[in-house]
Amino acid sequence: MTFTILVLFVNVFVFANQVEAKKELLSGLESSDLREILEDIFNRLDEKDRELVEYGRVNALQQQRIQELENQLNSINKDCDLKPATKQVLKPPMKQLKPDGVERKSRQNELEHPVAFYATLTNHTFHIGTGQPIIFDRVVTNVGQAYNHVLGAFIAPVSGVYVFSVTLFAMPGHTTAYNVMKNDVFISRMYLKAPSGNYETAAQTFILQLDKGDDVNVQNVSPDEAIHGYNYSTFSGFLLQQTFGNPAAVIG
Ligand SMILES: *[C@@H]1O[C@H](CO)[C@@H](O)[C@H](O)[C@H]1NC(C)=O
Numbered sequence: 001m002t003f004t005i006l007v008l009f010v011n012v013f014v015f016a017n018q019v020e021a022k023k024e025l026l027s028g029l030e031s032s033d034l035r036e037i038l039e040d041i042f043n044r045l046d047e048k049d050r051e052l053v054e055y056g057r058v059n060a061l062q063q064q065r066i067q068e069l070e071n072q073l074n075s076i077n078k079d080c081d082l083k084p085a086t087k088q089v090l091k092p093p094m095k096q097l098k099p100d101g102v103e104r105k106s107r108q109n110e111l112e113h114p115v116a117f118y119a120t121l122t123n124h125t126f127h128i129g130t131g132q133p134i135i136f137d138r139v140v141t142n143v144g145q146a147y148n149h150v151l152g153a154f155i156a157p158v159s160g161v162y163v164f165s166v167t168l169f170a171m172p173g174h175t176t177a178y179n180v181m182k183n184d185v186f187i188s189r190m191y192l193k194a195p196s197g198n199y200e201t202a203a204q205t206f207i208l209q210l211d212k213g214d215d216v217n218v219q220n221v222s223p224d225e226a227i228h229g230y231n232y233s234t235f236s237g238f239l240l241q242q243t244f245g246n247p248a249a250v251i252g
């Protein structure tokens with residue numbers, strides 16, 4: 001009996017992978033207990049075979065992934081070696097982004113766009129309609145090209161805090177009002193009353209927190225009005241501080 005089982009086991013190992021051989025072997029057995037034991041052994045062997053195949057597959061995928069990562073790492077190392085200048089160039093701006101650094105307090109932040117404009121009104125302008133902007137046509141200063149002398153509007157090139165100044169000069173015999181407007185929304189009003197034969201001037205400075213693309217201009221209020229030119233009426237402004245954070249907190 002012992003011998004028979006031993007022979008059977010040898011056979012089992014030799015033909016373990018051969019389904020037909022296994023079936024044959026099992027059907028030839030007289031003892032149902034032995035058949036059951038062998039069937040169980042065969043099943044377990046099959047299962048181990050499947051596991052091995054699966055491990056092999058996972059292993060191959062991992063090898064492939066390792067290779068990809070090695071390639072990426074090599075190319076990153078290569079880039080760093082080839083362009084040491086890039087690393088150096090990146091350093092100064094990063095330093096300036098420190099929230100509490102001394103650099104932060106400086107107005108001469110390299111990341112800031114210089115923006116400053118100053119324009120005057122060359123000629124007297126008559127028959128200005130309600131809501132029509134004053135076109136300060138003569139551009140004296142326009143650093144950053146943010147003032148548009150055709151529209152008479154300043155358009156913020158970057159988000160930030162801006163300082164503006166408007167001086168208006170009324171024609172004799174005219175009582176006029178003007179609105180400072182941001183995105184066509186009222187900000188403040190200027191009023192001039194020049195009796196006949198007299199002049200009147202009004203000036204205003206205002207500070208606005210603007211988002212990139214916001215526009216600011218000065219619009220006439222009363223219908224069919226006039227304003228004095230000859231460079232007495234002016235519009236100017238500059239960027240006080242660029243803002244880089246959340247643009248949601250807009251004051252005006
Ligand atoms: C101002 O008036 C002069 C003389 O009439 C004219 O030549 C010039 O084009 C005017 N300028 C503007 C900006 O309208």
Ligand SMILES: *[C@@H]1O[C@H](CO)[C@@H](O)[C@H](O)[C@H]1NC(C)=O
Nearest residue numbers: 120121122138229230231232
């Ligand atoms: C206003 O400025 C323009 C451009 O410089 C000049 O031609 C004109 O004479 C000036 N007008 C006055 C009254 O200064």
